[in-house]
Amino acid sequence: MRATLRIVTFVVCFLLGALVVWVSAEIALWKSGATRSAMALDVMPGIRKWKREVRQDHGPLRIAFLGDSVLMGEPGWPSVPSATQRALRFQDGPVRGANVHDLAWPAWGPAGQYCLVDELIEAHPDVVVLEMNLRTLGPRPLGSLGYPEFSGFVRTRRLLEAALLPLSFAGITLNRMLFYRLLVANGAEGLWQALLDRQARLFNVRAVLEPYLDEKRKSRAYQERRAFILMDGIRKSYVNGKPRATLSAAKDVLGSALAGLDASYDRVRVFDAVLREFRRAGLPVLVWVAPVNVDHLRSIGISTERLKTTVATLRRVTERRGAEFVDFHAVFHDDVFRDGGDHLNFAEEPNGTVRLGERLAAAIAAMRPVQRRRWREADALQ
Amino acid sequence: MLFNSFQFALFFLLVFAVHGAVPRRLRPGALLFASLLFYGLWVPGYLVLLVGTLIGNHALLRGIARGRRPRLFLAASIVFTLGILGVFKYGAFAVSLSSPLVRALSFAEPRIPSFVLPLGISFYSFEIISLAVDVHHGHFECPSFARYVLFVTFFPHLIAGPILRGNELIPQFETGGQRSTARTRRGLWLFTVGLAKKTILSDFLLLPFVNEVFGSPGAANGPVHLVAAYSFAFQIYFDFSGYSDMARGLANLLGYELPRNFEEPYLSRNPSEFWRRWHMTLSRWLRDYLYVPLGGNRSGKARTLANLLVTMVLGGLWHGAGVNFLIWGAAHGLLLVIHRLVRGEEHRPKRSHGFKDACVTLLWFQIVCVAWVPFRAATPSDTLSFLRGFGNGGYLRGWPLVPLAIVLFAGALHVLERFLRERLPRVHARIAEAGWGAALEGGLLGAIVMAAILASGAGVEFIYFQF
Numbered sequence: 001m002r003a004t005l006r007i008v009t010f011v012v013c014f015l016l017g018a019l020v021v022w023v024s025a026e027i028a029l030w031k032s033g034a035t036r037s038a039m040a041l042d043v044m045p046g047i048r049k050w051k052r053e054v055r056q057d058h059g060p061l062r063i064a065f066l067g068d069s070v071l072m073g074e075p076g077w078p079s080v081p082s083a084t085q086r087a088l089r090f091q092d093g094p095v096r097g098a099n100v101h102d103l104a105w106p107a108w109g110p111a112g113q114y115c116l117v118d119e120l121i122e123a124h125p126d127v128v129v130l131e132m133n134l135r136t137l138g139p140r141p142l143g144s145l146g147y148p149e150f151s152g153f154v155r156t157r158r159l160l161e162a163a164l165l166p167l168s169f170a171g172i173t174l175n176r177m178l179f180y181r182l183l184v185a186n187g188a189e190g191l192w193q194a195l196l197d198r199q200a201r202l203f204n205v206r207a208v209l210e211p212y213l214d215e216k217r218k219s220r221a222y223q224e225r226r227a228f229i230l231m232d233g234i235r236k237s238y239v240n241g242k243p244r245a246t247l248s249a250a251k252d253v254l255g256s257a258l259a260g261l262d263a264s265y266d267r268v269r270v271f272d273a274v275l276r277e278f279r280r281a282g283l284p285v286l287v288w289v290a291p292v293n294v295d296h297l298r299s300i301g302i303s304t305e306r307l308k309t310t311v312a313t314l315r316r317v318t319e320r321r322g323a324e325f326v327d328f329h330a331v332f333h334d335d336v337f338r339d340g341g342d343h344l345n346f347a348e349e350p351n352g353t354v355r356l357g358e359r360l361a362a363a364i365a366a367m368r369p370v371q372r373r374r375w376r377e378a379d380a381l382q
Numbered sequence: 383m384l385f386n387s388f389q390f391a392l393f394f395l396l397v398f399a400v401h402g403a404v405p406r407r408l409r410p411g412a413l414l415f416a417s418l419l420f421y422g423l424w425v426p427g428y429l430v431l432l433v434g435t436l437i438g439n440h441a442l443l444r445g446i447a448r449g450r451r452p453r454l455f456l457a458a459s460i461v462f463t464l465g466i467l468g469v470f471k472y473g474a475f476a477v478s479l480s481s482p483l484v485r486a487l488s489f490a491e492p493r494i495p496s497f498v499l500p501l502g503i504s505f506y507s508f509e510i511i512s513l514a515v516d517v518h519h520g521h522f523e524c525p526s527f528a529r530y531v532l533f534v535t536f537f538p539h540l541i542a543g544p545i546l547r548g549n550e551l552i553p554q555f556e557t558g559g560q561r562s563t564a565r566t567r568r569g570l571w572l573f574t575v576g577l578a579k580k581t582i583l584s585d586f587l588l589l590p591f592v593n594e595v596f597g598s599p600g601a602a603n604g605p606v607h608l609v610a611a612y613s614f615a616f617q618i619y620f621d622f623s624g625y626s627d628m629a630r631g632l633a634n635l636l637g638y639e640l641p642r643n644f645e646e647p648y649l650s651r652n653p654s655e656f657w658r659r660w661h662m663t664l665s666r667w668l669r670d671y672l673y674v675p676l677g678g679n680r681s682g683k684a685r686t687l688a689n690l691l692v693t694m695v696l697g698g699l700w701h702g703a704g705v706n707f708l709i710w711g712a713a714h715g716l717l718l719v720i721h722r723l724v725r726g727e728e729h730r731p732k733r734s735h736g737f738k739d740a741c742v743t744l745l746w747f748q749i750v751c752v753a754w755v756p757f758r759a760a761t762p763s764d765t766l767s768f769l770r771g772f773g774n775g776g777y778l779r780g781w782p783l784v785p786l787a788i789v790l791f792a793g794a795l796h797v798l799e800r801f802l803r804e805r806l807p808r809v810h811a812r813i814a815e816a817g818w819g820a821a822l823e824g825g826l827l828g829a830i831v832m833a834a835i836l837a838s839g840a841g842v843e844f845i846y847f848q849f
Contacts, residue, residue, distance in 0.1 A: 010824035017828030025836050063784055084742060168425050175423035179389035206590060210784050221780050225602050231600035248761075 029201050032208045036200035040147040041193040043105055047119055054101045054123040061098035061373070063364065064123060067131030068114065070290045070343055074351065083357025084129075084364070091365040093374035098364075103277035107145040109136030110271040111170030114162070115150035117274055118366070121281040126373075128283050129364060130274075132314055133290040134257040134307070134329060135342065137267050138169060146170020152189065158264030158277075164268035165273055237340055245340035246294050251302070254292070260306030261313050267315060272323065275321035284369035285323035288360060289314065291352070293342050295334035325336045326363045328356065383423055385573075385628045386581050386838060392633065393420065401636055406558035410532055413555075413636070420537040421501065428500040429751050432535070433468070433662060438462055439510050440530050446517050461513040469505045470499055475703035500540040500734070504700055506534050510668055515671055522548045529555055533834035538632040542625050544643045544663040551638070560635025567814065567823070569634025574827050577815045577834045578625025579620040583792060586837035588617035591785040596758050600767035600774070605773035607657045611751040612787055616792040619648065622661070647798045648750065648793075651742045652725070653717040656750065668697050691715040706765060708754040717749065 054062050061296075065071065065081040073079030078086075081102035088095045101119075113120075113130070119129070148171040154162045159181065163174050183192050210222040237243055251258070261268055278285045289311055294304045311327050318325040336352030338345040344352030364370060383390045390491035397416045404412050420428040439462065445455035468476075513533070518523040525533065526547065533552050554560075596612035597603060612663075626643040633640045655663045673693040679686040691712070698711015752769070759765040813819040 006820040009820040013821045013824030014828035017825035017830075018832035019828075021829045021832040021836070127762075162428055166425075166427075170483055173383065173390045173424045175383040175387075175393075176427060178423070179387075195835075199836060201584065203590070206784060210431055210782075213783060217783075221782060224780065225782060228601045228603070229598045232598040236598075297461075305686075 001327065006077060015174045022083070025198065025202060029198070030349035032205045034201045034204040036197065036204055039193070039196055040144075040149045041189060041196065041202065043367065044189070047103065047116065050101060050103050051123040052133070053081075054125050057098050057099050057101065059099045060094040061127065061370065062125045063098050063100045064120065064128045065100050065102035066103070066108075066120065066128065067102075068108045068133055068136070069104070069341065070131060070133060071102055072106070073361055078357075079346075080344070080353055080356050080360070083354045084360045085357075087354075087361035088364065091361055092309050093365065093370065094171055095164045095365045095370055097098050099130075105133075107136065107142060107146070109133065109170075110267050111142065111167055112147045112150050113156050113173060113274045113379065114165070114167070114270050114277075115152075115172070117277040118155045118158075120155060121277065121283060121365045123304045124196060124381040125283065126286045127364065127367065127369060128278055130278075130285055130287050130323075131290055132287050132346070134270070134292055134310065135290075137261065137265070137310070138253070139250045141256075143173060146172060148172045148176050149180055149189075150190075151177040152182075152184035153197060154181060156181070156185070161273070165270055167270060169190070169266055180226055193239050233310065238301060239296070239340075242334075243339045244293070244337075247300050247302070249340060251296060254297075257307055258302060258304065258312040259295075260309035263313055263317055265313075271314070272317045272321065275318060279321050280321070284367060286326065286363060287314070287317075287318045287320075287323055288326045289329045290334045291337075291342065291356065291370045292329045293332075293337045293343065294330045296337070299334075324363075324367055326359075328359060331359070332356075383420070385625065385632070386577055386834065389423075391425075394635075395416045396634060401559070402561065409558035409610065412527070413536065414528060416530045417535040417537040417540065421535060423502050431500055432530070434504070435463065435466055435510070436534060437527075438510075438842060439514070440527050440635050443517055443524050443530065446514060452518050456514055456518045460511055461509050462809055463510050467503055470698075472502060472703045504546055505543045506540065507637050508545050508664075508671075508700075509534055512545070512667060514673055516548055516821070521551075525552050536633075538629045538636070538638075539640055542622070542629070543625060543661075545667050546640070546663065548642060554638050554843055560638035564814070565634050565637060568810070569631045569636075570633070570827060571810070571823075572627050572634060573631025574830050574834075576624040576629075576631055578830050579624030579627065581624075581834040582837045584617050584624060584793070585622040587788045588613045588620070588792065591782070591788070592617050596618060596760075596764070596768065599759060599764045600771040602771065603775040603780045604772050605775075605777055605779075607768060607769065607774070608777075609785050609789055611755060611768075613792075615648065615747075615751045615791060616796070618754065619644070619756075619796070620792070639683050646796060646803075648666045648747050648796055649743055649800055651739055651746055653714065653721045653746070656746070657714070657718070664697070664700075668693050672696060687719045690718050690722065705762050706756040707758060709762065709765065713753045713756070717753070731849060774807075 054321065064086070067080075071080045073082065075381045079102070079105075081100045085098075085100040088098050088100070090096075097154050102206060103122075146167075151167070151172045152164070154177060159177070160264060167173075167177075180192075183189050214220065236246060239246055245253075256265065256267075263269070264274070275285060275287070292304075292307065294307070297304050307329060311329055315325045315327070330342075332352060332355070336344055336355065338348075338352070344356060346353040383393065393416075395749045398414075399744055401409055401412055401416075409661050418429060418433075421432060439459055442455045442459040442462065446452045446459070501714060513522065513530075517524050532555060533546070533548060536551065590828050592610055592614045595606055598613070599607075623644040630640045630642070641663060643662050645659040645662065647656055650656040650659055660767060676689040676692060677685055681689075692715075694715030698707045699708070701707045701710070702794060714773070756762070756765040759768055813822060817820075
């Protein structure tokens with residue numbers, strides 16, 4: 001009896017102690033006004049909206065444009081998908097009235113695509129245009145940029161296969177996948193996101209506290225420190241006077257592709273698994289390799305010869321899965337790139353975004369499924 | 383899975399319940415299953431590697447125990463184990479070091495292998511070797527295969543130590559674990575305090591500033607670099623000692639004891655004392671299985687000093703495949719050599735800590751903090767930039783107040799740890815007897831656990847996680 005009373009007292013006080021800390025944290029957040037940056041689960045409403053829009057599109061051709069920050073433009077400026085849409089209007093056939101539905105966020109590569117592929121398929125696009133950014137092939141581990149929370153959206157029937165895929169480079173381990181799956185399957189992703197939101201905002205309370213103390217003490221110590229570090233970051237992002245990747249940064253993100261990959265490489269295997277799912281769903285896919293600033297790489301002493309080996313491997317993997325492949329990795333010169341992440345310019349001439357859009361439009365128009373649609377329409381008209 | 387994750391909490395609750403429910407003689411089997419499941423829930427493929435390594439090594443261990451050519455079997459076990467460790471951990475490093483030569487000879491860029499480091503490989507490799515040596519020397523009998531696998535894979539210590547000896551853990555399995563109220567309470571406290579050290583002190587309070595300054599070495603002023611060096615010293619300590627406390631706490635909850643791994647190392651007065659207090663199980667492994675076999679202090683002064691240096695350099699390399707870890711190990715090796723030269727034979731100062739000792743302790747702490755710089759910096763050139771950063775501007779202004787306050791707080795806690803370690807068992811016993819004891823413990827533990835949950839941020843891994 002005494003032991004039971006002690007246990008009950010312990011549990012009740014444990015919960016009370018936890019509650020006191022929770023309330024204190026809420027007060028600290030309210031008083032500090034700390035915010036947070038975007039998180040992976042923030043994009044789920046956007047994905048669901050994207051799915052609805054694709055489904056509700058009754059146009060002649062629904063194109064799902066999937067990729068990373070290369071596709072994302074700046075507000076008020078054309079993006080690669082919008083430039084592609086514009087260029088499609090100059091093509092013949094069903095593509096002229098096609099609608100491009102783009103879905104993109106930073107570093108969204110094969111691992112994240114594999115996790116969300118069921119969501120993408122459920123949108124029922126007519127064609128999938130899938131970006132392959134060689135930078136997502138590493139060797140740098142993606143960690144949190146692999147969006148491990150997305151692994152909760154791997155459907156139960158694919159869990160065994162997913163368990164055997166090498167996804168750990170993206171921070172997706174089996175235990176995380178099962179845990180997130182448990183949350184998503186029980187509709188608890190919202191609760192999880194609420195907890196992550198609190199954790200992220202509490203983490204940022206210090207960023208609010210230091211400038212506040214500086215202001216109180218009439219000091220500039222914090223501002224100076226931030227300024228020095230910001231200037232250092234800017235300095236390191238410039239090579240020969242232009243915003244370009246340094247040698248170590250280039251090797252960090254492109255090293256694997258530069259060394260020449262074969263199909264056994266972990267991220268290529270995951271990429272293959274993505275294509276397999278699209279094929280199972282009967283969705284035609286066009287894979288395009290995003291442009292790489294090969295001029296700049298050569299200028300800093302990096303050989304780009306073996307990129308061709310990597311691209312050839314990706315082509316073989318793509319075509320084995322019945323998808324189509326276009327290679328844009330070396331089509332552009334240095335003047336169309338705007339930064340060290342190989343993002344394209346959009347306001348200067350030559351305009352990299354518009355040029356890539358034109359090439360993509362031509363590639364989409366030349367896709368076999370699109371051509372077959374064109375012939376079917378022509379037959380119907382006769 | 384990380385100890386500070388919800389999925390581990392679910393896993394452990396299940397294991398704790400099942401372990402307590404099954405008959406005592408079945409507990410080792412239940413633990414073995416749980417440990418293999420724990421490892422497989424990370425990357426299943428590496429479970430195959432681990433089990434394969436253990437099958438091979440157990441066969442060699444039986445060869446050692448049989449007594450026919452035991453040295454050959456011991457050598458084979460060491461080569462086999464270190465070979466696997468070498469490929470996974472040092473393969474890429476070796477290729478990148480040799481790439482200028484390969485490029486010159488063949489005009490081709492060598493392909494640098496890309497492996498995900500199997501979880502805990504550095505730790506379990508050392509345990510496999512230590513058991514093989516102990517069996518060879520007759521200090522321990524060859525255990526059964528099941529006990530052997532459980533010894534290596536026992537999940538509380540599998541991913542980041544403590545590095546155990548066979549005679550420390552295997553005999554405990556025979557009893558099926560001695561669970562008791564006192565041990566359970568101690569385990570709860572150890573785990574919770576370890577969780578707080580890791581998530582609140584290391585990740586929440588210290589890590590952001592460390593990342594900020596080490597991410598741009600040489601950019602900010604001298605005081606910022608100094609405080610960043612102090613911050614990292616405490617960050618790595620709380621991160622690793624926090625993990626070790628969690629491991630010991632989990633073992634206690636299951637009825638087992640694991641040895642301490644830290645004894646307030648920053649209160650040391652010299653390098654020799656530091657290495658008796660920092661990562662104690664690694665230090666003793668290096669002493670008993672590397673330094674002593676190299677000759678220890680039995681082969682003359684020059685050889686002794688060389689053995690010290692080699693041991694520490696290899697110890698540095700164990701921590702990571704990179705030039706920076708070599709530099710860190712060599713720095714500590716040199717410090718030990720200098721200390722041995724100055725002090726003569728290994729000097730163990732007496733216990734008391736007067737004013738002179740406090741000054742010496744502070745001085746040694748500065749040296750340790752500077753020595754940590756190559757361990758944390760990304761590259762040797764970042765190390766140099768950071769060290770140059772100590773000389774940026776004066777030290778009269780520009781101190782980062784909040785990080786400095788956190789460092790002072792961390793230092794005070796470190797001193798408090800020494801005080802509590804000696805007095806806590808009595809305090810704990812008094813609380814257990816008191817009527818309000820359950821309420822106080824429940825309230826405190828609940829507050830700490832919730833604070834740790836809220837401070838968890840992005841679930842930062844232990845620094846030693848993939849060693």
